[in-house]
Amino acid sequence: MITLFRQTIRKQFLVIMVAMLLLLMAGAAVAYLAEKRLADEYMEERRKMNEKVKAVGLVESSFKHTIFSMRGYIAFQNEEELQQAYNSARKLKEAMRKFKPLASSSEEKQLVAELAEFNGTYTNQLVPKAEALVKAGNYEGVRQLSSLGTTDQILSLIQAVEAEKSGLNELIDQRYKQFLEKTRALNAAVAGYFVFVFAVTSGAVWLLSRKLGQPLQELTAAAEKLAAGGEVHIRQIKRKDELGVLSAAFVHMTKTIQEREHELTAHNEELMMQQEELERMLAETEQMKNRLLEVDQLKSELVSTVSHELRTPLAGILGFTELMLNRSLNQEKQKKYLTTIHQEAVRLTNLINDFLDLQRMESGAFACSFEKVDPAPLIEPIIETISQTTNRHHFQLIDQRSKKWLSGDQERLIQVFTNLIGNAVKFSPQGGQVAVYVTNNEKNMLIKIKDEGLGIPAAEIPHVFKKFHRIDNSDRRKIGGTGLGLAVCKEIAEAHGGTITVSSEYGEGSVFSVLLPLWEEKETTVNGERSDEYIDCR
Amino acid sequence: MNILIADDEEVLRMLIVDTLEEEGHVLTEAADGHEAIECFKEKTFDLLLLDYMMPRMTGIEVIRKVRETSDVKIVMLTAKTQQRNLEEAKEAGADFFLAKPFSPLKLIELVTELEER
Ligand SMILES: Nc1ncnc2c1ncn2[C@@H]1O[C@H](COP(=O)(O)OP(=O)(O)O)[C@@H](O)[C@H]1O
Ligand SMILES: [Mg+2]
Ligand SMILES: [Mg+2]
Numbered sequence: 144m145i146t147l148f149r150q151t152i153r154k155q156f157l158v159i160m161v162a163m164l165l166l167l168m169a170g171a172a173v174a175y176l177a178e179k180r181l182a183d184e185y186m187e188e189r190r191k192m193n194e195k196v197k198a199v200g201l202v203e204s205s206f207k208h209t210i211f212s213m214r215g216y217i218a219f220q221n222e223e224e225l226q227q228a229y230n231s232a233r234k235l236k237e238a239m240r241k242f243k244p245l246a247s248s249s250e251e252k253q254l255v256a257e258l259a260e261f262n263g264t265y266t267n268q269l270v271p272k273a274e275a276l277v278k279a280g281n282y283e284g285v286r287q288l289s290s291l292g293t294t295d296q297i298l299s300l301i302q303a304v305e306a307e308k309s310g311l312n313e314l315i316d317q318r319y320k321q322f323l324e325k326t327r328a329l330n331a332a333v334a335g336y337f338v339f340v341f342a343v344t345s346g347a348v349w350l351l352s353r354k355l356g357q358p359l360q361e362l363t364a365a366a367e368k369l370a371a372g373g374e375v376h377i378r379q380i381k382r383k384d385e386l387g388v389l390s391a392a393f394v395h396m397t398k399t400i401q402e403r404e405h406e407l408t409a410h411n412e413e414l415m416m417q418q419e420e421l422e423r424m425l426a427e428t429e430q431m432k433n434r435l436l437e438v439d440q441l442k443s444e445l446v447s448t449v450s451h452e453l454r455t456p457l458a459g460i461l462g463f464t465e466l467m468l469n470r471s472l473n474q475e476k477q478k479k480y481l482t483t484i485h486q487e488a489v490r491l492t493n494l495i496n497d498f499l500d501l502q503r504m505e506s507g508a509f510a511c512s513f514e515k516v517d518p519a520p521l522i523e524p525i526i527e528t529i530s531q532t533t534n535r536h537h538f539q540l541i542d543q544r545s546k547k548w549l550s551g552d553q554e555r556l557i558q559v560f561t562n563l564i565g566n567a568v569k570f571s572p573q574g575g576q577v578a579v580y581v582t583n584n585e586k587n588m589l590i591k592i593k594d595e596g597l598g599i600p601a602a603e604i605p606h607v608f609k610k611f612h613r614i615d616n617s618d619r620r621k622i623g624g625t626g627l628g629l630a631v632c633k634e635i636a637e638a639h640g641g642t643i644t645v646s647s648e649y650g651e652g653s654v655f656s657v658l659l660p661l662w663e664e665k666e667t668t669v670n671g672e673r674s675d676e677y678i679d680c681r
Numbered sequence: 682m683n684i685l686i687a688d689d690e691e692v693l694r695m696l697i698v699d700t701l702e703e704e705g706h707v708l709t710e711a712a713d714g715h716e717a718i719e720c721f722k723e724k725t726f727d728l729l730l731l732d733y734m735m736p737r738m739t740g741i742e743v744i745r746k747v748r749e750t751s752d753v754k755i756v757m758l759t760a761k762t763q764q765r766n767l768e769e770a771k772e773a774g775a776d777f778f779l780a781k782p783f784s785p786l787k788l789i790e791l792v793t794e795l796e797e798r
Contacts, residue, residue: 452779455692458692458781458782458783459690459692459693461784462783466699470703476699486692621744
């Protein structure tokens, strides 16, 4: 039953309270019964003693009457007195019979015995003797009779009876005192018992509340920590009462909250990641937009550049032809004009070629036919042609090769070298040396074009190979161009499986390096089908 | 006529010089805007033939600078035929336009016409 009740705090309290009540009630009942018994016992004893007192009184009075009546008879010879004496003697006998069973102590029993004996002798021997003596008028005899000690005996008996009576009264008093003492002791015991029960109950309640308090404090601390956003690791209190339930609920709640929190954190992280992603995408979009804008600007710039670059040589060609057609010119002038016209036509062709190449590159239709190429005989005529356009530069071809052949598209390579040597001249307006180095290693041929011209600012180096990119510095504004040359060169070098790089000291000159794969004899047999891929490059 | 030709293209300068010297004009060459301004500081000209696209200083900038001190007749030679550019040049103070490529005979006609005014 206790274990059953232990399940709840309320029940525990109830058990304690009920136990206390039961204990109190039991105590009260026991106290009541004890007191009742005490009182009953006392009353019984008192009744008995009162009876005894009464019996003793009766014995005393009848004894005295007997003696008194007898004396009266002897004194006055009155028959009535004698009759009285007999009556009293009978009464005494009666009283003795009543007292006898009440006599409890040995003295009383002795008294009873003495009285009985006296009465016996008195009524059976002395009285008849005295009666006879009186009737005979023999008072001497009566005197003798009394002097035999009867009177003394009577007096001592009377004394004894009186003593018995007062003794009894004293006893009654004593018993009453005893009864009162016992009652008081009982009351004290009951009071003590009540105090004890109360103390035990209080102790139980205190223990119980302490048992509740600690886990409650722990739970409170945990709840506060949880509220403050801390991580809570609380173990479930294994109890069957409300606290156990509360603890279980709290642990569950903590778990739920922490799970939610983790979920939230995860969500948050996800959101943050998504946001980052969005921001990244936005930035990308922005970048894309800017790039598109840039491309747009580049395109419109290209249009204006192309338009300008086309019109300028056309103006020369048209102008000089018109002059030649409308004027009679000397031979020298004619030659000069024709040279100019030719030069401008070449320029126009180059521009259109570059532009078309670019268009092909953009549309992806750009292929090369690879063959065994010796670069030196390609470069020599280019230098030859370009050197005719300048007298400020001197040219040098330094051939340090150990291998003769590279794998390439001759026409394309001419384009590259023309462009690079052309740039070297174009961007060194003060003149100087333009040197072309040809070297190789195990796998590649390296062609370096070195000039002593304007050079390229470090910040521009990563951009010079971009399409349409021209460096917009005052030192080269008057130098014409489309910004397509290097982009085309790069595309061609990469189509060969090679590279093109630049190193430059601004104001000191530039070195453009073209790395191209060497010709491998095997290549023809292994990659024999290569020629099938041939698409007209031009 | 005293004529200044400012163009960054040597070929075009040559064409114009050859065309107009034959007609009896005196020509001075400038390879860019700055040179043109410098020439204006040294001499006075009757006519300025000015390229639109030149490095360092565009034709428009040259007109503005020249117009600060001179009311010389200005003919713009331009490959840029867009209306926007022409209006800008007009506002700056250009008098005539000649689109590249141009005919040398037309140029002679124009210069003669300007001379007669
Ligand atoms: N040898 C060089 N020295 C200095 N600058 C150069 C040299 N080659 C190319 N550049 C710079 O790189 C830019 C891009 O070259 P390129 O693609 O050939 O265009 P373009 O020759 O039409 O200007 C040039 O405008 C020039 O400013
Ligand atoms: Mg170039
Ligand atoms: Mg120009």
